[in-house]
Amino acid sequence: MTALFAQISDLHLDGTVRATDRARRVVGYLNGLARPVDAVLVTGDIADHGTEAEYEEAARLFATMSVPVLPCPGNHDVRGPYRKALLDEEPVGGPINRRHRVAGVTVLLVDGTVPAQGHGYVDDETIAWLEEQLRDPSPTLIALHHPPVRIHEPSLDKILLHSPDRLEALVAAHPQVIAVLTGHAHTAAASTFAGRPLVIAPAVTYALRMPWEGGDIRNWDQPPGVAFHVIDDSRIITHFRVA
Numbered sequence: 001m002t003a004l005f006a007q008i009s010d011l012h013l014d015g016t017v018r019a020t021d022r023a024r025r026v027v028g029y030l031n032g033l034a035r036p037v038d039a040v041l042v043t044g045d046i047a048d049h050g051t052e053a054e055y056e057e058a059a060r061l062f063a064t065m066s067v068p069v070l071p072c073p074g075n076h077d078v079r080g081p082y083r084k085a086l087l088d089e090e091p092v093g094g095p096i097n098r099r100h101r102v103a104g105v106t107v108l109l110v111d112g113t114v115p116a117q118g119h120g121y122v123d124d125e126t127i128a129w130l131e132e133q134l135r136d137p138s139p140t141l142i143a144l145h146h147p148p149v150r151i152h153e154p155s156l157d158k159i160l161l162h163s164p165d166r167l168e169a170l171v172a173a174h175p176q177v178i179a180v181l182t183g184h185a186h187t188a189a190a191s192t193f194a195g196r197p198l199v200i201a202p203a204v205t206y207a208l209r210m211p212w213e214g215g216d217i218r219n220w221d222q223p224p225g226v227a228f229h230v231i232d233d234s235r236i237i238t239h240f241r242v243a
């Protein structure tokens with residue numbers, strides 16, 4: 001079994017030409033691939049302010065893609081308008097957790113956001129949902145917005161996933177979890193979590209400058225990024241690209 005996923009993150013659509021252009025560039029790049037990916041995962045901060053207009057733009061953009069687009073929310077997203085415009089659902093309810101089956105891989109899209117807060121937290125309802133989903137022993141990817149490990153950029157390290165211990169224990173107890181995929185950090189990065197690969201996708205919007213690079217924390221010069229994940233049985237290999 002070989003599955004190919006693209007992961008994009010942190011579009012921060014805000015109605016500006018700059019944000020729209022970067023998002024369109026990524027979508028155009030993905031639509032032009034010689035071999036279409038099996039699905040595009042979008043790991044949150046789709047909208048910048050969480051307005052209906054921002055999600056309507058996202059929905060129009062995603063509709064131009066020829067493959068399934070599977071999102072999870074980030075701290076800039078607002079559940080009500082997100083549900084309405086992206087999922088065509090009533091704009092009420094708690095965490096937006098979703099399970100998809102793509103090319104033999106189970107994809108768990110986890111809502112680790114805390115309404116109106118910058119940091120993340122996987123609440124009781126979501127932990128219970130994950131426990132239920134992980135009864136299925138087939139190869140599984142877990143995607144959520146906030147990284148559960150330090151990035152080593154001080155302002156970002158304050159708003160990561162808080163109390164990741166329960167998620168860590170769940171991943172550790174379930175060998176079918178191939179990797180954990182996140183966004184939020186606006187930098188392409190790799191680590192481990194519960195002994196599994198942890199991949200942080202680059203942002204579609206500005207990139208993060210790390211302290212050792214100097215200069216403004218927001219790097220608008222770097223082109224929008226994409227991560228490609230190839231899943232070969234139980235192994236992941238990630239290729240990073242700019243669009």
Ligand SMILES: [Fe+2]
Nearest residue numbers: 010045184186
């Ligand atoms: Fe972001």
Ligand SMILES: [Fe+2]
Nearest residue numbers: 045074075184
């Ligand atoms: Fe974020």
